[in-house]
Amino acid sequence: MKMGCLSTLLLLFSLAFASFSSAEISSQVGICYGQLGNNLPIPKNSVDLIKGLKAKRVKIYDTNPQILEALKGTNLQVSVMVPNELINNISTNQTLADQWVKNNAVPFYPHTMIRYLLVGNEILSSPPNLTWFNLVPAIRKIRFSVKKFGLGKIKVGTPLAIDMLESSFPPSNGTFRSDISEKVMIPLLHFLNRTKSFLFIDVYPYFAWAAQPTVINLDYALLDSKNITVSDPGRVCFIRIYWIK
Ligand SMILES: *[C@@H]1O[C@H](CO)[C@@H](O)[C@H](O)[C@H]1NC(C)=O
Ligand SMILES: *[C@@H]1O[C@H](CO)[C@@H](O)[C@H](O)[C@H]1NC(C)=O
Ligand SMILES: *[C@@H]1O[C@H](CO)[C@@H](O)[C@H](O)[C@H]1NC(C)=O
Ligand SMILES: *[C@@H]1O[C@H](CO)[C@@H](O)[C@H](O)[C@H]1NC(C)=O
Ligand SMILES: *[C@@H]1O[C@H](CO)[C@@H](O)[C@H](O)[C@H]1NC(C)=O
Ligand SMILES: *[C@@H]1O[C@H](CO)[C@@H](O)[C@H](O)[C@H]1NC(C)=O
Secondary structure, three states: OOEOHHHHOOOOOOHHHOOOOHHHOOOOOEEEEOOOOOOOOOHHHHHHHHHHOOOOEEEEOOOOHHHHHHOOOOOOEEEEEEOHHHHHHHHOOHHHHHHHHHHHOOOOOOOOOEEEEEEOOOHHHOOOOHHHHHHHHHHHHHHHHHHHOOOOOOEEEOEEEHHHEEEOOOHHHOEEOHHHHHHHHHHHHHHHHHOOOOEEEEOOHHHHHHHOOOOOOHHHHOOOOOOEEEEOOOOOOEEEEOOOO
16 A cells, blocks of 8 residues: 655654755655644745745645645645544534535635645544544545545545554564554555555654664664665565655
8 A cells, every 4th residue: 555655754843943955855745734833934934935845745734724825826735634523523424524625625626736635633543532433434424525526636534643553563564453453444444445545654753763762773763864675584575765855
């Protein structure tokens, strides 16, 4: 399954503190545009900054109309998010899903290049909760609305944290957490496969380095490694991560 590069290319920095020169930033980079903070630049200035970094994608954590307006007419591919709080109600109510898509995506599409519609944020990392099991039904209803309003180009999915995995090493030993694998991951993966969407994963290599700085290479944490090869004995499995700059 192909991973959405939007979340895997996650950059952990506040726009206000961005200190990269544009030459250092690859054309593959996406920016997570959060709004937790004070003295935030106005959306237009943030969008100019993102364009200046030559990023190709931007993810926002809601459907802030001022931001979506500022992104209109740019070449940035945009990812928007349905808030966690609406998942339960949307999961049983197609009218509500329709209303949400009509109010939050239709007015901006296609001039704002919305490409990904994410339902909730890292839902499976909260304590066990009914919302886990309403996630895929809500995703299906949102996808139905997206098609109904002619926005079929938008891929629907949900970003998950790496804690969805119970084990991840070596790669061939990877397993999903047993409390979500049958009831959530299988239906989710079927949905993503059927709709040719992506499994979005938030990957924060910096935290892995911070926890074990002597074991993990700093280049890896800073996304500077050019060619990491992981060998997985017993399998013909070489994973090569190229970080294109
Ligand atoms: C969900 O629906 C119930 C019943 O209609 C309503 O009382 C509640 O406010 C809704 N929740 C949200 C977050 O909109
Ligand atoms: C479904 O959502 C619509 C639109 O928000 C609302 O009017 C209706 O009451 C909801 N239906 C149920 C059964 O909660
Ligand atoms: C269940 O999880 C969702 C998503 O993380 C959260 O918004 C909600 O508050 C949680 N509900 C309860 C009862 O813990
Ligand atoms: C595979 O993962 C399990 C934990 O789920 C671990 O106990 C086991 O050692 C791992 N196997 C290898 C070969 O590392
Ligand atoms: C994934 O979708 C393809 C069609 O696009 C289908 O042939 C295949 O069986 C699906 N895989 C699974 C595991 O459902
Ligand atoms: C990447 O690493 C592999 C294994 O160490 C090596 O065979 C290959 O030549 C390297 N490729 C580049 C582009 O450095």
